[in-house]
Amino acid sequence: MPDLPDVLGPYDGETLVGKSVRVGATQIEFWDAGVIAVEPDQPGDKDVIFSCAVHGDETAPIEIVRDMLTDILAGKLQVTHRTLFLIANPAAIVNGTRFIDVNMNRLFSGAHKQGNTPEHRRAAKLEQYVTRFYQQQRRYHYDLHTAIRDSAHEKFAVYPFTHGGPYKMEQLTYLAECGVDTILLNQAPTTTFSYYSVREHQADAFTVELGKVRPFGENDMSRFADADAMFRKLISTTEIDLPAFDSNRHHVYDVSRSIDRTAEDFRLNFADDVANFTEFELGHLLAVDGENEYTVEQPGERIIFPNAKVALGQRALLTVVPMPVENLKLV
Numbered sequence: 001m002p003d004l005p006d007v008l009g010p011y012d013g014e015t016l017v018g019k020s021v022r023v024g025a026t027q028i029e030f031w032d033a034g035v036i037a038v039e040p041d042q043p044g045d046k047d048v049i050f051s052c053a054v055h056g057d058e059t060a061p062i063e064i065v066r067d068m069l070t071d072i073l074a075g076k077l078q079v080t081h082r083t084l085f086l087i088a089n090p091a092a093i094v095n096g097t098r099f100i101d102v103n104m105n106r107l108f109s110g111a112h113k114q115g116n117t118p119e120h121r122r123a124a125k126l127e128q129y130v131t132r133f134y135q136q137q138r139r140y141h142y143d144l145h146t147a148i149r150d151s152a153h154e155k156f157a158v159y160p161f162t163h164g165g166p167y168k169m170e171q172l173t174y175l176a177e178c179g180v181d182t183i184l185l186n187q188a189p190t191t192t193f194s195y196y197s198v199r200e201h202q203a204d205a206f207t208v209e210l211g212k213v214r215p216f217g218e219n220d221m222s223r224f225a226d227a228d229a230m231f232r233k234l235i236s237t238t239e240i241d242l243p244a245f246d247s248n249r250h251h252v253y254d255v256s257r258s259i260d261r262t263a264e265d266f267r268l269n270f271a272d273d274v275a276n277f278t279e280f281e282l283g284h285l286l287a288v289d290g291e292n293e294y295t296v297e298q299p300g301e302r303i304i305f306p307n308a309k310v311a312l313g314q315r316a317l318l319t320v321v322p323m324p325v326e327n328l329k330l331v
């Protein structure tokens with residue numbers, strides 16, 4: 001298992017916390033371990049957050065963030081817009097696990113007040129850092145992840161619940177340019193990091209799934225080239241020149257059901273290697289939660305994020321149904 005400094009370069013923060021360095025016309029401040037604010041002297045009108053390692057074993061996003069930081073510190077990537085990098089759970093990275101005590105991506109929007117583990121405390125601090133950071137009117141937050149399973153759509157993003165608000169064509173196009181051609185529309189409030197930024201800070205925020213979880217050293221970084229290039233473009237260009245919105249580029253799925261594990265004897269009725277977005281026929285038994293059986297209720301219903309090992313009371317499976325892009329309220 002690599003030590004934190006090996007995987008993050010100098011960004012573990014123990015030596016840098018409270019310090020700042022100057023690179024050209026940019027100040028780089030180390031607010032905390034894994035919390036790095038990049039402040040151009042004459043910033044543009046966007047505030048951009050990239051977070052990674054909300055799940056500590058999702059290594060590709062950590063490498064993408066590390067490489068951006070390395071290039072910023074070397075003066076090779078010039079930042080135009082204020083940018084905050086959040087390496088959310090360094091302890092879980094060192095441990096090589098999704099989390100230490102609890103899943104951090106269930107602890108935002110105040111849910112961290114329900115406990116006192118290191119993850120609860122870190123989630124509370126991350127909220128404070130986000131609040132401290134956002135100043136401009138145009139706010140963005142891309143919370144970068146990789147998924148446990150293979151996926152029929154390798155790259156996809158969760159569009160947090162908009163409370164009836166429209167979906168932004170510009171954001172869908174930006175994500176498609178990143179290679180993220182598939183969007184899940186969440187239809188309820190959650191305690192995820194991306195929903196927190198949407199709800200509390202009116203940011204355009206997304207959970208972005210960039211591929212499959214792999215250990216450090218096993219990521220094929222060429223698979224992230226488009227995303228990496230667009231992330232860099234976002235922070236270094238005053239206004240990105242995006243192509244016009246094209247509905248044919250996007251696969252959209254509506255979240256149909258969120259199935260929680262409530263019983264000790266929870267099981268999924270399909271194999272561990274069944275990929276995200278796999279469709280089952282109507283009536284197929286998907287999961288058994290104690291006395292309750294969950295079967296496919298709608299034609300075209302597909303599974304996503306299945307995980308029988310989640311803690312009691314947590315989401316063990318989502319189901320989604322395809323939605324024609326034409327049905328979306330777009331702006």
Ligand SMILES: O=C(O)CCC(=O)N[C@@H](CCC(=O)O)C(=O)O
Nearest residue numbers: 105147148149158192207305306
């Ligand atoms: O692959 C999996 O089963 C989990 C991948 C993952 O961490 N997904 C996020 C999605 C967050 C969201 O719904 O916005 C999570 O479960 O936290």
Ligand SMILES: [Zn+2]
Nearest residue numbers: 055058145146
């Ligand atoms: Zn994740």
